[in-house]
Amino acid sequence: MVCGLWTGRGVLMKRQAVLAIDVGATKVAWAIGQPGLDRGVAIPGQPPRPPFDLLGCGIAPLAASKGSWPGDPIGLAETLERALSEAGISRVPEYGVAALSHPALQHRQAAAHVDLADEPVTIRGRDLERVQALAVTHTLAIDREVLVVEPLGYSGNGFSGVADPRGLTATRLSGTFHLVTVPVAVRRVMRQALELLGVELERMTSSLKASIASGIVDEWKEERVLVVDLGGLSCDVALLDHGSLINSQTVPWGGELVVQAVARECRLPWDRALAVTLQGFHAKPEVSALLENQLGALRGYLEAFLRDELPPARAVVTGRASLIDGLIERLETALGVPASLGRSPWARALGELPRQVALSPVLGMLALGLERSESQVAVGVSSRLIDRLLTRTKQILVEYF
Secondary structure, three states, X not given: OEEEEEOOOOOEEEXXXXXXXXXXXXXXXXXXXXEOOOOOOOOOOOOOOOOEEEEEEEEEEOOOOOOOOOOOHHHHHHHHHHHHHHOOOOOOOOEEEEEEOOOOOEEEEEEEEEEOOOOOEEOOHHHHHHHHHHHHHHHOOOOEEEEEEEEEEEEEOOEEEEOOOOOOEEOEEEEEEEEEEEEHHHHHHHHHHHHHOOOEEEEEEEXXXXXXXXXXXXXXXXXXXXXXXXXXXXXXXXXXXXXXXXXXXXXXXXHHHHHHHHHHHOOOOHHHHHHHHHOHHHOOHHHHHHHHHHHHHHXXXXXXXXXXXXXXXXXXXXXXHHHOOOHHHHHHHHHOOOEEEOOOHHHXXXXXXXXXXXXXXXXXXXXXXXXXXXXXXXXXXXXXXXXXXXXXXXXXXXXHO
């Protein structure tokens, strides 16, 4: 799907449309967009404009087996195809980007270094890429794929912890990175599902990263912010400092798990359990007591995450489970910092509040998919997989022979 536009100089340029999807435990959100004609233009007194022109978006329920989710590429493809058809989308873009939340996400730090020269030389962008590639290759297990790579700082001759050392001089460059990884099998499902629609997967990242890219914390980007993304089967937590991710973690707490507990303990059918869960701490006493217990577990996870960190100035809570009545207020009390609901400013004209929250990650993913950054991490696995196989083979040879 390619749309033309006139530049004003008599030249017709092409704007490549992209399909973005955000896959959760119970739903898949989708959006189609193309680079905006006025991207980056701010209008005083008006909400921030997205860096894209939105051609369509929606949310579809995802009937997936909780034990293998999202293990069925055909089911995911059929869900997307049906949703696009119902929205009147007759032609799907050739390229797609994807975000997902998943209980199997792993978070860790990695470090690497490269020797640049015998004498100090100017550090260039490709040197940063070399350090990052080495850190990823030497850290990843063969059966995992990287979703997020966030530089934490670079060091060299006479400097340490520099965010962007390009232009400085050094003989050796070291870098530390925060990685978020997912099993290769999960990424394969996403790729196969899009291929069944005739779409090539260009990039994949976490729903948390996509939510942040949607602008949910832009109002406080100069502060230290805790972001809590309450998914269906897991909760992704991130700590940002002046807009940069410095730590993240996935914990086993999710809105669907809470509904399951309410349905089991109160002997309610699923639909009724969902309704009373959303009523939150104003529901019947037995439901409110159960929610307090669930909140205590979440509070414990957050306290453990923040134990060795400088405290945040505020918290931003997003994800559809954040709509449980009274949850954000209780988290605010537990954390001792102001807390607010995170939703993208680009979603505020797209319907009611639950829809805005659900669409925020996919709008952020669309923005990430349309940007053309030299530091973007590609999603292809073939070359990295070969590198990791070779590295692991060398390690085995050294250890045993």
